Amino acid sequence: MSSVIDDVQVVDGSFRDRCGRVFLHGDRVFRSLTDEGLSDWRQISRTRFFREGSESGQIVRTWESHPAALPADLSDAVLVLEHERIPAVTWPWEWSFSMLKDAALSHLELMLAALSEDCILKDATPLNWQFSGGRWVLMDTGSVVPHTSGHTWEGYRQFCETFLFPLMLQAWKEVHFQPWLRGRISGIPVDQFARMLSFRDMFRRGAMIHVWLHSKLQTKRLSSSAVSDSVREGGFDRSMIVRNVESLQGVVQGLHWRESESEWSDYDQSSEPVQRDSAEKEAFVECVCSSRRWTTIWDLGCNLGRYSEIAARFSDLVLAFDSDHLTIDQMYRKIRRKEIRNIIPLVMDLTDPSPSLGWRHRERLNLEQRSTPELILCLALIHHLVISGQLLLHDVMDWLASFHAEVVFEYVDRQDAQTKVLLQNRRDVFIDYSRENFLAAVQARFEIVDEYSLPCGTRTLYHLRPHTRRFESIETNGV
């Protein structure tokens, strides 16, 4: 069909689907289909739920395409689809509780719509969903297939392990689910999760069936072929899957994370420096952001997103990071309420960011491989990174410079009340943390476009622009 050339890139994370592969050509995203994939596509693309889902944005917009090139190993593709490009890909271990819960409910809602037209979502992993344009979007159109009567829902256990158990873990045990999903991208195994539940937990909605009984049935004395034969002979039909999906909807809707306060959740409202300097900081940030239109802005240590919201007015996309789960959860709910569509809040400890994971470390890429900022907001974060996170000051500046992006930076002096709090009960070994060293590190890597001393007298804002030459690591001997 198309010529085969090599300047296209197969997306490594798409290898599990034998009916098609995703590949990139420039800025465009394509999916090649095999014969089987083509047959599924022909059927699902004619359905009302698929068409309506695509129009409403619940399913990524997809059309048949004829790319100029195909990857060499996909030359046998019988059809190529093109997908609308999603501006930023994020992973479930970067989401907050409400984000995972909304993704789970979107999945179940789409399942019901698909089942009403004899189709089904064969996979049930949050990795198939992205938060984009202010809503949850199914990316993996290949997971929507026609449903064969008499067959159960293949993705049921996957749904439990990747959506339901992480949500239950957070809601019932107040244990953050992100490290569990990051530690095992296929989720929390049912037998492992069952062991975590107490006797009291067994009486919570969904625990007895979806966890406890589910784990007890993981035994070698059951064989799929025997069970599937009798399930088919017993008259298993679509309505039974619908009942299961509706039951799961009830369970997921009933899961609430009741945490009301964390170290950072009320920082924006109660912190004295934030209150005192906020008007000046907002004006400075707005001045830089409004200087042009940006494609992507990163807000590092965003808290509740006060500055992300300013940035969002001048950027196509804002990725807002904070290590505090509750703060990000509150921010997510706020932007949903305010219908801000171009901010993606993410739970991320910048001293231990998302690594590349999965097969050959290529299946799920790390943060820096997925997004490139044009502007970075790094406000009142440096003292946390250097003192609490024990990072080296010059190394942090190296890292910021590596993006070749402009930076709005807030330097917090040693004399600042918040810095003193961080140094309390801690041996002060942070000899590199001084204004002189900071300025030396900045001048080696950036041009200072503008600076402004905040009224408190211990904090300074900088607008930094990277030197035009490509950054090369600078040996500064600790500066």
Next chain:
Amino acid sequence: MTIFNMIEQPVFAYLDPGAGSMLLQALIGGGAGLYVFLKHFLKMFRAGAFRPARRQTACVTGKHAEGT
């Protein structure tokens, strides 16, 4: 529940996790699915699937540690 709590189920390398999930869906689906669930459940019960597992104490050494 008491029956299940008596046992400590080992994790088997070759178990078929899809089968249990499939059977559970028959139960949740209700109707005819309930019959299918009970049929297999009783079979498993009779086959001793829910008897307490004997804990293995022997060391795996030499030949026994080689490929399985």
